[in-house]
Amino acid sequence: IVQYVIRTRNSIILDDASSEDQFSFDQYVLRHRSRSILCLPLIKQGKLIGVLYLENNLSPRVFTPSRVAILELLASQAAISLENMQLYVEIEEREAKIRRLVDANIVGIFIWNSEGRIIEANEAFLQMVGYRKADLRPDGLSWADLTLREWHEHDERAAEALRTTGIVHAYEREFRTNNGSRVPVLIGEAAFGGQRDEGVAFVVDLTERKRAEAEARESERRRREAQYELEHANRVAAIGQLSASIAHEVNQPVAASITNAETALRWLGAENPNLQKAREALGRIADDGRRAADVIGRIRALIKKEPPSMVGVEINETIREVIVLTQGEMTKNGVTLLTRLADGLPLVQGDKVQLQQVILNLIINAAEAMASSDEEPRELHIATNSTDSQSVLVLVADTGPGLASTNYERLFDAFYTTKPTGLGMGLPICRTIIEAHGGQLWASANLPRGAVFQFTVPLLPAE
Ligand SMILES: Nc1ncnc2c1ncn2[C@@H]1O[C@H](COP(=O)(O)OP(=O)(O)O)[C@@H](O)[C@H]1O
Ligand SMILES: [Mg+2]
Structure with a gap:
């Protein structure tokens, strides 16, 4: 009966359940010999929230219409009270959850x-x-x-x-x-x-997080500073390796200037001073002076200690300036320099001094490799190329004995060296610099002999 009311939401009033067809075989009705039964759904705003069930097993027809009317009124009140109680319970539960969250x-x-x-x-x-x-x-x-x-x-x-x-x-x-x-x-x-x-x-x-962030920034700053120091030391060392050849390089125009000055003096001191000849000699002195000043200027730029700054760099000019410094060393070692610098390359984005440091390290390594063997000819190839629209490729190849191991990546490990007085820091520093530029540096074998080092540098982004 209760199931029926729940399902249909209709009230049931049975005058005598035991004798009425519909529910007379109900197990409960049989067992209790139920007589009068009233079952009302408790409905609030269309929602069934309970069922009121009354029975009387002594007499039939106890639920007269007037009693039913009162019961229905009571039922609707009961429905409201029940609903309120449920709401209170819900509020209490929610309140407890919020308290838990707060506490x-x-x-x-x-x-x-x-x-x-x-x-x-x-x-x-x-x-x-x-x-x-x-x-x-x-x-x-x-x-x-x-x-x-x-x-x-x-x-x-x-x-x-x-x-x-x-x-x-x-x-x-x-x-x-x-x-x-x-x-x-x-x-x-x-x-x-x-x-x-x-x-x-x-x-x-956020105190803890801010502190950790500041600490991370500080240790990153220290790491970067140590990196500058290391790079700087490497540059100074590279220049040091070339110092004898460079001194020679500077000495030459100085000696030539002295000769030219003497010549000029002679032309001016003659009985009939030859002003034209004297002027030519003075012109040569000025040229030589500029050449010497140029070399010294390059060295000062490389030895200067400044944090790198990324600007638009003309890669070919950058390479030529390094070549000027290494020319003497090449001649001393009987090395022929062959360059193939592509015309009309776009600017790359980089720090000129750092890029020169990379090229300088690669040239010195190549020169040292070729000096260590008797194989002829000794050739140093330097080439530039635009690989794609993203970057420029620089290649430095030699005809020396080549790389000792085929595990080329090992060359870039710190302190890896095969030289008695080597430090093994040249290539790792080169790679750090190139990667900081967003490029790549790698080694491979040259044919028929020697080593090839290549690196890419991303272009300066178009404004
Ligand atoms: N052009 C080259 N030909 C052959 N071996 C090379 C060449 N460049 C570098 N290497 C190898 O890589 C090693 C590491 O080079 P580098 O990092 O510059 O340190 P270092 O020059 O002090 O040894 C060298 O000791 C050498 O074995
Ligand atoms: Mg080296």
Whole structure:
């Protein structure tokens, strides 16, 4: 009977259940010899929330229409009470969940009102800002107490957002703590109800994270500084290796200048001074002086200690300037230099001094390799090419004995060297520099003998 009422939501009134067809074979009715039965669905706003079941096993027809009318009234009241009770239980459960969220102190939570008072706050929040529960009196802790001056303007805008949308999305800010220090936090706010005169804020302490970030920045800065130092030392060492040839290179124009100066003096001191000849000799002195100054200028640029700066670099000119410095060394070792620098290459993005350092290291390695063997001819090839629209390729190849191992990657390990006085830092530094430029550096075998080193440098992006 109850099942039937639940299913159909119709009331059932049986005058004498034991003698009526529909339910007379019901097990329950048989066992209890039920007589009068009344079963009403308790319905509230179209929802079945219960069933009222009454029975009388002594007499039939006890549920007269007037009694039924009263019972129906009672049933509708019962339905309302039942529903209310359920709502109270639900509210209590929800309230308990919220309390748990607040008291778990996983994030700081506080409730504010439109006068800017903090009317409730959990331990996590109070600890962040250095206050106690006792400070949350009606005339106690306020939003203003927690706010640093530079945040006033922002807070006015946030208050406006709260009024219009009811929400301030999570953002980072600082609060002033009880002892006047600053605490960095992540905070989000939401206003309650239609009035929006109270609301809740969720606060996460970012102190630890900020400290870790600052520490990471600091160690990255130190790492980069150590890297500059290392690169600089490597550049100075490379120049040092070339110093004898470079001194010779500078000496030559100086010696030539002296000769030319003597010639000029002679032409001027003659009985009939030959001004034209004297002028030519002075012109040659000026040219030689410029040549010497040029070489010294290049060396100073390479030895200068400055953090790299990425600008547009003409790669061929960059290479030619290095070649000037290594020319003497090549001649000394009987090495022929063959260049094939492609015309009209676009600018690459890089630090000129660092790129020159890479080329210098590769040329010195090639020269040392060829000097260590008797194989002829000794040729150094330097070529540039535009590989694709992304970068420029630079190639340095020699006809020396070639690479000792076929595991070419090992060459780029720090301290890997096959030379008695080698440091093994040249190639690792080259690779660090090229990778910092966004390019790649690799080694391979030359044919019929020797080694090839190639690297790419990305182009300067078009504005
Ligand atoms: N052009 C080359 N031909 C043959 N071997 C080379 C060449 N360039 C580099 N290498 C090998 O790579 C090693 C590492 O080079 P590098 O890092 O410049 O350190 P170092 O020159 O101090 O040895 C060298 O010792 C040498 O064995
Ligand atoms: Mg080297």
